[in-house]
Amino acid sequence: MTSLTFNRIPKCHFRGISLPDGQPQHCPQCIANKLNYCGAIDMELGNQLQAIVVKIRFERGQTLFTQEDSADYVFALVAGVMSCSHYLADGRRQIMAFLFPGDYIGMATGERYSYSGEAVTEGEICRFRRKPFIKLLTKFDDFEQHFFREVSNELAEAQKHVLILGQKDATERVASFLLMLDERENRYGAHDDIELPMKRAEIADYLGLSIETVSRTLTKLRKSGVIAMPNAHLVRILNPDGLRDIAFD
Amino acid sequence: MTSLTFNRIPKCHFRGISLPDGQPQHCPQCIANKLNYCGAIDMELGNQLQAIVVKIRFERGQTLFTQEDSADYVFALVAGVMSCSHYLADGRRQIMAFLFPGDYIGMATGERYSYSGEAVTEGEICRFRRKPFIKLLTKFDDFEQHFFREVSNELAEAQKHVLILGQKDATERVASFLLMLDERENRYGAHDDIELPMKRAEIADYLGLSIETVSRTLTKLRKSGVIAMPNAHLVRILNPDGLRDIAFD
DNA sequence: CGACAGCTTGATCGATCTCAAGCACGGTGG
DNA sequence: CCACCGTGCTTGAGATCGATCAAGCTGTCG
Numbered sequence: 001m002t003s004l005t006f007n008r009i010p011k012c013h014f015r016g017i018s019l020p021d022g023q024p025q026h027c028p029q030c031i032a033n034k035l036n037y038c039g040a041i042d043m044e045l046g047n048q049l050q051a052i053v054v055k056i057r058f059e060r061g062q063t064l065f066t067q068e069d070s071a072d073y074v075f076a077l078v079a080g081v082m083s084c085s086h087y088l089a090d091g092r093r094q095i096m097a098f099l100f101p102g103d104y105i106g107m108a109t110g111e112r113y114s115y116s117g118e119a120v121t122e123g124e125i126c127r128f129r130r131k132p133f134i135k136l137l138t139k140f141d142d143f144e145q146h147f148f149r150e151v152s153n154e155l156a157e158a159q160k161h162v163l164i165l166g167q168k169d170a171t172e173r174v175a176s177f178l179l180m181l182d183e184r185e186n187r188y189g190a191h192d193d194i195e196l197p198m199k200r201a202e203i204a205d206y207l208g209l210s211i212e213t214v215s216r217t218l219t220k221l222r223k224s225g226v227i228a229m230p231n232a233h234l235v236r237i238l239n240p241d242g243l244r245d246i247a248f249d
Numbered sequence: 250m251t252s253l254t255f256n257r258i259p260k261c262h263f264r265g266i267s268l269p270d271g272q273p274q275h276c277p278q279c280i281a282n283k284l285n286y287c288g289a290i291d292m293e294l295g296n297q298l299q300a301i302v303v304k305i306r307f308e309r310g311q312t313l314f315t316q317e318d319s320a321d322y323v324f325a326l327v328a329g330v331m332s333c334s335h336y337l338a339d340g341r342r343q344i345m346a347f348l349f350p351g352d353y354i355g356m357a358t359g360e361r362y363s364y365s366g367e368a369v370t371e372g373e374i375c376r377f378r379r380k381p382f383i384k385l386l387t388k389f390d391d392f393e394q395h396f397f398r399e400v401s402n403e404l405a406e407a408q409k410h411v412l413i414l415g416q417k418d419a420t421e422r423v424a425s426f427l428l429m430l431d432e433r434e435n436r437y438g439a440h441d442d443i444e445l446p447m448k449r450a451e452i453a454d455y456l457g458l459s460i461e462t463v464s465r466t467l468t469k470l471r472k473s474g475v476i477a478m479p480n481a482h483l484v485r486i487l488n489p490d491g492l493r494d495i496a497f498d
Numbered sequence: 499c500g501a502c503a504g505c506t507t508g509a510t511c512g513a514t515c516t517c518a519a520g521c522a523c524g525g526t527g528g
Numbered sequence: 529c530c531a532c533c534g535t536g537c538t539t540g541a542g543a544t545c546g547a548t549c550a551a552g553c554t555g556t557c558g
Contacts (some may be wrong), residue, residue, distance in 0.1 A: 013530090145418070151404060152400060153355035155357050155400060156357070162343060162407060162414060163345075166343045166454075166457035167341045199503095200504075210546070210547055211506095218506095233557095249337055418514090449524090449537065457515070461516080461537095465538080
């Protein structure tokens with residue numbers, strides 16, 4: 001049920017359900033709505049969304065948009081995992097967030113995205129032109145409130161991230177990261193092992209650590225018995241309370 | 250014009266304009282609206298806000314609310330400087346943001362604030378009960394859009410913060426911080442020196458550094474000639490381009 | 499089976515923290 | 529008015545955590 005296969009989307013239970021190929025589906029059937037919008041999209045809104053949506057499949061490693069691009073679109077991730085990264089001129093990369101099915105991207109942005117959207121796994125995304133999308137926001141009141149909550153949650157996530165980066169040491173950071181993934185995967189129903197679809201380098205750039213430190217820390221947690229790692233991209237939490245203690249909030 | 254006096258509010262030009270003592274003023278006259286809401290509040294909304302507002306004066310060091318408190322209020326900072334801090338159980342503190350007149354607090358929050366609101370200087374704040382405030386949001390459409398933008402800006406700030414904490418070294422962090430304050434003070438009109446109303450400990454907890462490193466870094470920037478410091482809480486940028494280069498974005 | 503990308507592990511180095519003085523300035527009281 | 533005190537800032541010396549450099553290892557794919 002949770003075997004690790006990166007080749008086909010549906011295999012990984014928390015990466016969302018692939019839509020049938022072809023034209024975009026009516027949005028109420030879309031996983032993105034099921035997960036975050038609780039099915040509250042009405043038919044009329046669904047139809048209007050359908051008129052401005054383009055569904056895009058993407059491959060692992062692909063860049064969907066860059067931090068320099070004019071922010072003409074809003075996206076809804078349907079399947080797969082993405083990252084939002086900000087690059088400095090010398091190549092340093094800060095990953096701002098990992099995105100999972102049901103997440104929206106580029107809601108709260110200025111004239112340009114200030115981060116690049118990159119595919120961590122292959123997947124599928126719905127792309128909406130911003131202007132008509134925003135018009136729908138003002139037209140459908142719950143829809144607007146929904147996005148206010150979305151952006152609020154994103155802010156809360158960013159603040160947690162600030163706390164991790166500003167105050168926590170390497171072990172606390174990695175433990176917090178594992179718990180974050182665990183919690184995230186729990187939204188899709190019970191699961192046993194945490195999947196790490198991203199590379200060590202991506203975990204490192206999310207946590208402000210080096211690849212080597214991430215690797216050493218995982219090894220340390222494994223040797224101390226709070227987690228097990230069936231393989232390099234699968235983590236089983238053996239002692240949840242212990243891990244929470246280590247994460248320190 | 251920019252002499253450093255912490256005793257009386259109006260002396261510091263970027264800390265906002267004190268309202269006359271006594272009952273809350275009609276909100277269109279309020280500095281908070283002038284700065285961020287561009288005077289777009291209409292009379293009707295102003296009256297309804299007035300009905301639910303309480304104006305509170307606070308002293309330096311005072312805690313306005315804690316991270317444990319039920320988030321029953323939304324605040325608008327009118328005068329003075331505040332900080333939002335998250336404390337860990339062992340006393341570590343991450344300052345999430347410094348707040349200036351015109352900033353709103355507690356808009357995007359769950360059941361509880363997840364940070365404590367602390368007074369960096371003495372000042373004044375308008376407090377609104379959350380429920381009626383939210384009702385006004387839905388009733389007045391521009392008001393709602395205004396707050397969507399507010400929360401979006403807050404998110405952008407948090408993401409900048411993540412970048413600073415995740416990727417930048419001590420010198421880059423301090424330079425970025427000075428530029429942030431500079432930009433912020435520029436919103437209130439031209440100014441010569443940057444005021445640092447907060448203590449070194451607060452800068453340190455914002456930047457994820459120790460007090461000593463903040464101090465040493467300021468000394469280094471001073472000795473290298475990009476800034477001058479007439480006193481410990483006043484910074485003059487001598488070489489803006491140099492400082493931007495050091496801040497690295 | 500070989501090549502390559504990504505992960506792990508080891509050894510060293512360096513930036514920042516910690517501990518410890520000393521300093522500066524504002525406020526207070528004699 | 530000035531000495532004293534306390535708080536906050538600076539500076540120095542040593543310790544530490546994580547980065548960097550450098551192999552080796554593992555699993556995947558052709």
